[in-house]
Amino acid sequence: xxxxxxxxxxENKGEEAIIFKETPYKYAWLLERISFWHHRIVAHQIxxxxxxxLEADFSPDSVALLLALVxxxxxxxxxxxxxxxxxxxxxxxxxxxxxxxxxxxxxxIKETGRKADHEYYLSLRAKNHPGxxxxxxxxxxKSKAAVHDLSKLLEKFKVPRYRWRTIAFLLFDHIGxxxxxxxxxxxxxxxxVADDRTPDGVLRSIEKFRAQLLPxxxxxxxxxxxxxxxxxxxxxxxxxxxxxxxxxxxxxxxRINTILPHVTLQQTYGLTELGILRSKSKSTDSLWVRVGxxxxxxxxxxxxxxxxxxxAMIGYLNADNPFDExxxxxxxxxxxxxxxxxxxxxxxxxxxxxxxxKVHPTEVENVILMMEGVEDVSVKGEPNPxxxxxxxxxxxxxxxxxxxxxKKRLAAFCKDKLARYKIPQxxxxxxxxxxxxxxxxxx
Amino acid sequence: MxxxxxxxxxxxxxxxxxxxxxxxxxxxxxxxxTRLFGRGSLLDSLAMVSLIVDIEQRLKEKLNIHITIxxxxxxxxxxxxxxxxxxxxxxxxxxxxxxxxxx
Numbered sequence: 001x002x003x004x005x006x007x008x009x010x011e012n013k014g015e016e017a018i019i020f021k022e023t024p025y026k027y028a029w030l031l032e033r034i035s036f037w038h039h040r041i042v043a044h045q046i047x048x049x050x051x052x053x054l055e056a057d058f059s060p061d062s063v064a065l066l067l068a069l070v071x072x073x074x075x076x077x078x079x080x081x082x083x084x085x086x087x088x089x090x091x092x093x094x095x096x097x098x099x100x101x102x103x104x105x106x107x108x109i110k111e112t113g114r115k116a117d118h119e120y121y122l123s124l125r126a127k128n129h130p131g132x133x134x135x136x137x138x139x140x141x142k143s144k145a146a147v148h149d150l151s152k153l154l155e156k157f158k159v160p161r162y163r164w165r166t167i168a169f170l171l172f173d174h175i176g177x178x179x180x181x182x183x184x185x186x187x188x189x190x191x192x193v194a195d196d197r198t199p200d201g202v203l204r205s206i207e208k209f210r211a212q213l214l215p216x217x218x219x220x221x222x223x224x225x226x227x228x229x230x231x232x233x234x235x236x237x238x239x240x241x242x243x244x245x246x247x248x249x250x251x252x253x254x255r256i257n258t259i260l261p262h263v264t265l266q267q268t269y270g271l272t273e274l275g276i277l278r279s280k281s282k283s284t285d286s287l288w289v290r291v292g293x294x295x296x297x298x299x300x301x302x303x304x305x306x307x308x309x310x311x312a313m314i315g316y317l318n319a320d321n322p323f324d325e326x327x328x329x330x331x332x333x334x335x336x337x338x339x340x341x342x343x344x345x346x347x348x349x350x351x352x353x354x355x356x357x358k359v360h361p362t363e364v365e366n367v368i369l370m371m372e373g374v375e376d377v378s379v380k381g382e383p384n385p386x387x388x389x390x391x392x393x394x395x396x397x398x399x400x401x402x403x404x405x406x407k408k409r410l411a412a413f414c415k416d417k418l419a420r421y422k423i424p425q426x427x428x429x430x431x432x433x434x435x436x437x438x439x440x441x442x443x
Numbered sequence: 444m445x446x447x448x449x450x451x452x453x454x455x456x457x458x459x460x461x462x463x464x465x466x467x468x469x470x471x472x473x474x475x476x477t478r479l480f481g482r483g484s485l486l487d488s489l490a491m492v493s494l495i496v497d498i499e500q501r502l503k504e505k506l507n508i509h510i511t512i513x514x515x516x517x518x519x520x521x522x523x524x525x526x527x528x529x530x531x532x533x534x535x536x537x538x539x540x541x542x543x544x545x546x
Contacts, residue, residue, distance in 0.1 A: 355488060385518045386492050403500070411463055421489055425496050 001130055002071050004158050005186055012188040018060045019192045019209050025060040033064035041072050044109060046098060048073035049125035051116040053096040055079045058168045058193045062102055070150055075121060075131035078173040082437035093145050093318050094133050120147040120314045134175055136272045145317040146272050152311050153275050157186035164213040165190045167205060179276040180215050199229035210237040218248040220439040221256050226375050230259055244268035246440050247344050247362045248287060251369040257285045273329060275311035288341040304348055305331045350443055352381035353389050354421040364391060367417045373399040378433050380443040393424035396433055403429050444539050450475060450532040456497045460490055480525040491525060510538045
């Protein structure tokens with residue numbers, strides 16, 4: 001199942017595979033550890049097809065164990081620090097039969113006595129394929145558990161691509177983090193685990209370990225700019241920053257391009273349900289992106305992006321099948337589409353309806369971000385009995401203005417840039433915006 | 444809170460909303476009987492929302508009074524509280540009194 005990976009590791013035994021707590025681990029080490037874990041799995045009488053929760057963050061051993069479980073055709077359910085509060089619920093939903101828990105460099109193995117008999121698990125066992133269960137963020141309701149056939153998800157990594165020294169920024173249980181790991185290892189690159197995920201922590205790791213690729217989110221890029229952390233480190237090794245998981249504000253993209261002119265900004269597009277798709281930005285300063293490639297079809301229906309992908313999940317464990325008869329999946333993302341390029345406008349569920357007129361939060365955020373003294377902003381809708389919904393903005397500012405003063409300036413600034421109904425009616429000033437472990441703006 | 448204070452607050456807030464919309468607008472003639480919302484009124488629905496949000500904000504910041512002026516109750520009243528400056532001031536006074544009883 002992962003023969004192509006093991007072969008690659010074998011050919012690159014002397015190369016660095018993972019850097020963790022400032023220590024490099026080579027591919028030779030990784031190969032040995034995969035084999036070590038495989039023996040432990042067998043010794044524990046864990047059968048192929050078993051559902052195993054892996055409570056861990058990126059580390060040499062968590063990666064080796066994950067690969068050993070995949071090789072053994074298990075279904076892996078990674079759970080990172082970001083979901084600590086929901087751990088028990090997720091273990092229940094996933095019907096985990098065995099739990100591997102890493103804590104303080106120790107490993108606990110626990111059998112739960114559960115029996116995983118969901119029909120998707122049975123179909124994976126029948127095919128003798130390994131699986132992967134990922135939870136959607138659940139920012140708009142309950143988290144959904146997506147079951148993937150890992151042999152499909154791994155398919156695209158068989159095509160050799162660039163070898164990068166990459167920061168493992170997105171987490172172990174996120175489709176983006178999983179993608180970063182497989183992409184890096186399948187090309188014999190080096191996965192650099194940043195144990196401190198603040199801008200300073202991440203940029204220090206880039207400097208120290210000469211990282212070339214930073215896969216991250218627009219929110220983190222904005223924090224990088226605000227903290228001016230980029231001024232404190234040598235980032236000459238950095239070649240590419242990829243960004244995804246939420247729409248990129250134009251202002252942030254322009255600023256980071258000016259600050260790091262030698263770095264290419266590249267947008268990625270992926271979903272827990274579909275995997276990370278191949279994508280290519282029109283240019284480093286463009287929000288237009290080509291999404292897809294082999295095995296992926298896209299279409300736009302009423303402004304919403306639909307995708308059909310070979311790498312798509314089998315289905316949810318705890319929700320209805322979201323695919324239509326022809327296998328299309330509605331992403332819920334509103335887009336503009338032109339000459340094969342897509343521009344992501346935002347989630348349809350976050351669209352604000354002011355008296356029948358539609359407002360994209362990102363459009364309003366983009367304008368407010370252009371104002372002097374504005375560090376960050378989050379725009380959303382609020383119910384209002386007169387016009388249905390009104391636009392409200394939470395703003396982080398660096399000036400000493402009162403809310404009333406700032407609101408006045410905002411109204412004047414937006415007047416010739418936004419239609420009247422798009423200008424926030426309610427404005428509050430906050431000391432920080434909430435973005436959580438995934439560095440994604442919460443609306 | 445006296446009715447007069449509330450009326451003054453409504454007029455002051457109204458003056459601000461109107462001058463933001465049109466700096467040339469003469470706001471001297473505003474008084475209790477000024478029509479706010481409805482036929483022949485000064486405000487459209489968006490401006491009405493702005494006015495209400497602004498008044499709520501003033502009450503909160505200056506007097507630490509938290510009320511929601513536009514809600515289902517206000518919308519379903521037989522005689523809309525949003526007709527004139529006076530009717531709005533009356534309604535706000537009612538809400539403020541109810542709020543003080545709660546405490």
